[in-house]
Amino acid sequence: MNIVIFPFAKYLRENKDNKPHPKNYPFWKDLIKLLQADGHSVIQVGVVGEEQLVPDFFKNLPIDQLSSLVKMCDTWISVDSFGQHLGWDLGKKGIVLFGQSDPNIFGHPENINLLKDRKYLREKQFFWWEQAQANDDCWVTPEEIMEAVAKF
Numbered sequence: 001m002n003i004v005i006f007p008f009a010k011y012l013r014e015n016k017d018n019k020p021h022p023k024n025y026p027f028w029k030d031l032i033k034l035l036q037a038d039g040h041s042v043i044q045v046g047v048v049g050e051e052q053l054v055p056d057f058f059k060n061l062p063i064d065q066l067s068s069l070v071k072m073c074d075t076w077i078s079v080d081s082f083g084q085h086l087g088w089d090l091g092k093k094g095i096v097l098f099g100q101s102d103p104n105i106f107g108h109p110e111n112i113n114l115l116k117d118r119k120y121l122r123e124k125q126f127f128w129w130e131q132a133q134a135n136d137d138c139w140v141t142p143e144e145i146m147e148a149v150a151k152f
Contacts, residue, residue, distance in 0.1 A: 001039075001040045001041070001074040001075065001149075001152065002040075002041045002043065002072070002073045002074050003035060003040050003041065003042050003043070003073060003074065003075055003076060003077060003149070004043045004044075004045060004069060004070055004073040004075075004076040004077075004083075005028070005032075005042055005043070005044050005045070005053070005054075005076065005077050005078070006045055006046070006076065006077070006078035006079065006081060006082065006083025006084075007024070007025065007028050007044060007046065007050070007051075007053060007078075007079065008021065008024050008046055008050050008051075008079065008081070009021050009023035009024055009079055009080070009081040009129070010081065010082070019133075019134065020134040021129065021134065022099065022100055022129055022132040022133060022134045022135065023079050023080055023081060023099065023100070023101065023129060024079055024134070025079050025097045025099070025139055026134070026136045026139065027136075027139065027141070027142050028053050029053065030142045031077075031142035031145055031146075032053055032054060034142050034143070034145075034146050035146070035149065038146065038149075040149070041056075042054045042056070043056045043057075043058065043069065043073065044056065044057040044058070045057075045058050045059075045061060045066060045069065045083070046058075046059060047059055047060050048060055066086065067086065067090055070086060070087055070090055070092050071090055071092060073092075074152060075092075075093065075094050075095065075149070075152045076092065076094035076095070077094060077095045077096075077097065077145065077149075078094060078095070078096055078097070079096070079097050079099075080096060080097070080098050080099075080101045080103075080106055080107070084096040084107070084108065084111060085108075087111065088108040088110060088111065093110055093111055093112075093152075094111050094112070095111065095112045095114060095145065095148045095149065096108075096111050096112070096113045096114065097114055097139065097140065097145070098113060098114060098115040099115075099116070099120060099135065099138040099139050100120055100121055100122045100132060100135065100138055101121070101122065101125065102115075102118075102121050102125050103115050105125055106125075112148045112151065114140045114144065114145065114148060115140070116138055116139055116140045117138075120135065120137070120138035
């Protein structure tokens with residue numbers, strides 16, 4: 001299966017301390033190993049400056065090329081960012097990883113929205129992400145994501 005990943009959210013506006021973005025899933029490398037071991041082809045999309053996680057990394061694609069890539073894949077996996085909204089707009093079902101943002105507010109019910117526990121949600125869902133701290137405990141495991149991938 002061909003899987004497109006959108007691993008990172010837009011950069012924080014002010015990040016002088018280079019702190020991790022609270023919307024970014026911290027276990028991508030483990031997940032990618034599992035996906036590849038299961039025979040899946042993983043394609044990363046993002047922007048210049050993001051960490052390259054797989055050899056097939058497409059940076060700064062125009063929207064028409066990005067849309068074509070998403071349409072041709074079997075599914076996609078994204079953090080709560082642009083990727084999930086593009087997939088929804090294209091009618092392409094995927095998997096969205098939620099940590100501290102609420103899938104009942106920001107998710108699309110057509111997708112598989114994975115949230116570990118509502119206890120990790122930010123109290124003020126519409127505040128700036130610069131005001132939040134990353135929390136590795138708030139995420140589902142790579143194995144749980146693999147269970148969702150198996151549904152495609």
